[in-house]
Amino acid sequence: MARKTSNARRWGFTILAWGVALLIFFPILWTILTSFKSEADAIASPPKFLFFDWTTENYTEVRARSPYFRHFMNSVIISVGSTLLGLLIAIPAAWSMAFQPARRTKDLLMWMLSTKMMPAAGVLIPMYLLFRDWGLLDTRIGITVVLMFINLPIITWMLYTYFREIPSEILEAARMDGATLSSEIIHVLTPMAVPGIASTLLLNVILAWNEAFWTLNLTTSKAAPLTTFIASFSSPEGLFYAKLSAASTMAIAPILILGWFSQKQLVRGLTFGAVK
Amino acid sequence: MATRHQKTLARLMVAPSVLLLLGWMVVPLAMTLWFSFQSFNLLSPGMEQFIGWTNYKYFLSDPAFWTAMQNTLLLVGGVLVITVGGGVLLALLLDQPMFGQGLVRILMIAPFFIMPTVSALVWKNMFMNPVNGLFAWLAKSVGAQPIDFLAQYPLMSIIVIVAWQWLPFATLILLTALQSLDSEQMEAAEMDGAGAWAKFTHLILPHMSRAITVVILIETIFLLSVFAEILVTTNGGPGYQSTNLTFLVYSQALLQFDVGGASAGGIIAVILANIVAIFLMRMIGKTLE
Numbered sequence: 001m002a003r004k005t006s007n008a009r010r011w012g013f014t015i016l017a018w019g020v021a022l023l024i025f026f027p028i029l030w031t032i033l034t035s036f037k038s039e040a041d042a043i044a045s046p047p048k049f050l051f052f053d054w055t056t057e058n059y060t061e062v063r064a065r066s067p068y069f070r071h072f073m074n075s076v077i078i079s080v081g082s083t084l085l086g087l088l089i090a091i092p093a094a095w096s097m098a099f100q101p102a103r104r105t106k107d108l109l110m111w112m113l114s115t116k117m118m119p120a121a122g123v124l125i126p127m128y129l130l131f132r133d134w135g136l137l138d139t140r141i142g143i144t145v146v147l148m149f150i151n152l153p154i155i156t157w158m159l160y161t162y163f164r165e166i167p168s169e170i171l172e173a174a175r176m177d178g179a180t181l182s183s184e185i186i187h188v189l190t191p192m193a194v195p196g197i198a199s200t201l202l203l204n205v206i207l208a209w210n211e212a213f214w215t216l217n218l219t220t221s222k223a224a225p226l227t228t229f230i231a232s233f234s235s236p237e238g239l240f241y242a243k244l245s246a247a248s249t250m251a252i253a254p255i256l257i258l259g260w261f262s263q264k265q266l267v268r269g270l271t272f273g274a275v276k
Numbered sequence: 277m278a279t280r281h282q283k284t285l286a287r288l289m290v291a292p293s294v295l296l297l298l299g300w301m302v303v304p305l306a307m308t309l310w311f312s313f314q315s316f317n318l319l320s321p322g323m324e325q326f327i328g329w330t331n332y333k334y335f336l337s338d339p340a341f342w343t344a345m346q347n348t349l350l351l352v353g354g355v356l357v358i359t360v361g362g363g364v365l366l367a368l369l370l371d372q373p374m375f376g377q378g379l380v381r382i383l384m385i386a387p388f389f390i391m392p393t394v395s396a397l398v399w400k401n402m403f404m405n406p407v408n409g410l411f412a413w414l415a416k417s418v419g420a421q422p423i424d425f426l427a428q429y430p431l432m433s434i435i436v437i438v439a440w441q442w443l444p445f446a447t448l449i450l451l452t453a454l455q456s457l458d459s460e461q462m463e464a465a466e467m468d469g470a471g472a473w474a475k476f477t478h479l480i481l482p483h484m485s486r487a488i489t490v491v492i493l494i495e496t497i498f499l500l501s502v503f504a505e506i507l508v509t510t511n512g513g514p515g516y517q518s519t520n521l522t523f524l525v526y527s528q529a530l531l532q533f534d535v536g537g538a539s540a541g542g543i544i545a546v547i548l549a550n551i552v553a554i555f556l557m558r559m560i561g562k563t564l565e
Binding site: 009017248 | 401456
């Protein structure tokens with residue numbers, strides 16, 4: 001039986017939770033609000049919360065003054081590219097580990113995760129020198145491949161977790177019914193695997209979009225994604241709060257929406273199904 | 277039953293990812309190890325030579341290393357305490373009956389999706405700036421002296437920024453675990469007259485322990501290599517007050533061009549991470565059974 005809750009209790013928790021949530025969300029809200037202010041309003045004291053002259057000139061100016069679109073496209077290409085590349089390698093591996101587990105499969109998975117524990121600082125120098133010698137510094141291909149490696153263990157783990165939940169009895173039943181291998185793959189396996197693959201794709205695009213250590217160290221301008229682009233605002237130019245806010249809003253909006261969209265998968269994906 | 281043929285096929289399918297990851301790990305690590313025994317500066321190419329343990333001696337006797345080491349532990353530990361503690365409280369709050377729970381959750385989870393360079397710049401300029409940051413205005417409006425957070429308390433400020441980014445993650449994971457708690461068990465405990473505290477310590481906390489383990493594991497992986505937040509806000513300073521190991525290796529290699537010294541630092545970072553990893557992998561290994 002569901003517990004009866006008094007209205008007062010419910011309102012109390014509602015007010016408290018909304019207060020905390022708004023406090024946590026406030027820096028983002030403030031950035032979005034500031035992006036619509038004039039520079040003078042942006043640093044006004046006392047601060048102007050809602051009553052200012054709303055303007056979109058910051059957005060126009062950020063796009064006019066800098067190759068914002070190029071950085072945006074770099075972010076898209078790098079994060080989607082590295083994820084697709086990772087999926088290409090990880091899908092067969094995860095598939096066979098889930099359905100044909102060997103004696104050492106568990107150890108192998110643990111080892112893969114342990115490569116994530118290797119601090120980036122330990123491999124930064126060789127990667128930087130190799131990139132320099134191979135002419136890969138500040139190229140999209142170079143940074144895409146590095147991010148693929150960074151996320152490969154997580155992609156493999158996530159896919160393994162999803163695939164393992166596909167009951168193998170279903171396969172056997174389909175086979176009993178005389179399904180051919182191709183119809184088995186098209187009608188039985190793919191529909192069951194696609195949701196897991198989609199979640200993995202979504203989450204790894206988010207992780208790659210926000211990854212900053214490698215993008216900051218291996219790209220400067222041509223291949224620089226939004227992480228590097230925004231970091232360039234830490235120079236004196238960053239003192240223009242309204243423009244910084246407009247650029248920031250443009251950098252975070254797509255991934256924030258994607259993130260909200262996939263919060264349920266986030267829990268399963270990043271905890272490898274250990275938390276339900 | 278798997279036939280021999282299927283087994284071979286399965287191995288072949290696993291092989292590319294294993295070989296690639298092995299290469300990704302072994303090649304750079306071997307190079308770092310090699311460089312760490314060389315006198316190697318990017319400014320004087322062609323002068324490389326074997327110098328034994330000298331790089332390690334210099335790196336380990338440099339006070340900057342010990343500061344960075346301490347900062348790394350404080351950063352990881354501080355953020356873990358704030359996010360796990362705060363995450364438990366927020367998860368308990370979000371689990372209560374309320375209006376608009378879905379929206380509250382969406383607002384709370386948002387910081388996790390913000391790229392580190394953006395959150396660092398927003399906090400640095402719009403909140404912690406001693407002249408026109410919001411905190412300065414708050415301080416002035418109650419008649420206090422504004423604080424230059426990033427100059428006076430650099431490491432603490434960075435811990436706050438990083439904790440803000442990771443608190444939503446901990447909250448979401450812990451809330452998910454909390455919601456899978458058996459309500460019948462809770463009611464049985466209530467019938468037996470268990471108070472709120474007893475329910476929390478005997479039922480809720482043990483139920484959440486697995487989720488807490490996972491949160492600690494995932495966060496540690498990412499927190500050991502916090503970089504962008506430091507680069508954008510304090511650049512490691514003042515002095516070395518907010519330099520962690522990752523940032524120290526970066527500055528030695530790419531700002532001072534001392535590849536040999538930085539490599540020794542990188543190897544030490546790897547060893548430390550492995551000590552932490554052994555504990556964590558044991559924990560997660562049990563959790564995932």
